[in-house]
Amino acid sequence: MEKLASIQDSLNYYRDSFQQAAAQYDQTMTHHMELQKLIDDYSRFITDPHHQQIWERLQDEEAVHLSLIAEDLRHISAWCVALMEKYRALKLLEGSSGITDYFKNIESCIEQEFGGVQVTGESRVLMIGSGSFPMTPMLIARRTGAEVIGIDIDEESIQLGRSVIDQLGPELNIRLLSAPVEELDVTGTATHIIFSSTVAQKYDILDRLYPLTNRKVVVAMRYGNDLKSLFNFPLQETDPRKWKLTETILRPDQVFDIALYRKESAQ
Ligand SMILES: C[S@@+](CC[C@H](N)C(=O)[O-])C[C@H]1O[C@@H](n2cnc3c(N)ncnc32)[C@H](O)[C@@H]1O
Incomplete structure (x- = not known):
């Protein structure tokens, strides 16, 4: 007791x-x-x-x-x-x-993020919740040469994020925008989408992304269940006719785990 x-x-x-x-x-x-x-x-x-x-x-x-x-x-x-x-x-x-x-945890996860669906120089990656220190966009752009677009609802985070990129990787192909997924010119052509674990509305946004995205897109949803749900928004059921959970990457020593989704129609 x-x-x-x-x-x-x-x-x-x-x-x-x-x-x-x-x-x-x-x-x-x-x-x-x-x-x-x-x-x-x-x-x-x-x-x-x-x-x-x-x-x-x-x-x-x-x-x-x-x-x-x-x-x-x-x-x-x-x-x-x-x-x-x-x-x-x-x-x-x-x-x-x-x-x-905390940041070491995030860095160590980048390699595992998309399981077998690797990001390459031809990929276009959309990150929902890119933050004031856009570590994930910078690591992906630097390691793979992919184009990365980050969005954030917090204007101060967009401004700080842009300054960080100007300082650490001005040559990287990254754009940070404060716009909903419906207003981006890249949503339909994104090959990979990453959700930050601490975005409360992530499953609502995932649902909205369904009609906007292409058939082959792969989504990495960071999440935490059980005790980890004290520091992350947990996994939720998706409409099985839309998004299909294809893999979960469990990381016992890390603050969040990763769920991969693909469109049912891509199978
Ligand atoms: C922890 S941070 C970003 C992750 C980290 N920078 C990385 O590279 O992995 C989470 C960010 O999500 C943003 N956020 C929260 N809800 C959001 C939403 N509905 N849409 C977009 N961004 C959101 C917050 O403002 C915050 O800056």
Whole structure:
């Protein structure tokens, strides 16, 4: 019982800490170290196999209470990850930069992202939720030569993201836009689409993409279920006549997993 109580205390602690960190953001670097430490601690917490077992027991005993905390944590931690990217961009633009565990996690996933459907120099990649520090677009464009288009609903993230690319990879074929998928000139010709795990509306956007995209497109949906759903939006059912789940890439040590979808009509 003691362990159950202590994990609940931890969840409350993380929720309060993320709320405080979000309130502190003032477009300067003043509080970035605290948030970096908090996100690194939280990443370890949700990938700890021991905590996974406790989480499963908690699900049985405290389902309603826990789902409320989980919902709060998912939203506030997603916002704080976006803030952490802003800090990282500001830090780079000020002239100093480091790399946290969270970003190492993301870097290590790029190779696995599309399973057998590799990105090449001929590909056109659309990323939904490209962020203030567009690591995925930059890595893909640099390693493969593909054209990458990133979209984000947050205007500050688009501006910071463009400045980061100007500094780290002005030669890369990347465009960042603040527009919905319906208004892009590339949606119909995209060969690969990546969803950031912390985009709350990702399954709604996936549904909207169905009539806009070509038959062969492959979608990599980053997600987190169970304990990882405290830091990611989880997998959802799709209309089987539209998007078919073809593969899940499980990454026990990483903060998110990846689901690959293709159009039913592509089979
Ligand atoms: C963690 S960040 C981006 C991921 C990271 N930069 C990478 O390269 O993997 C997630 C971003 O998604 C954006 N976002 C959230 N909801 C969105 C939506 N509905 N459409 C587009 N972007 C969204 C946020 O503003 C945030 O900047």
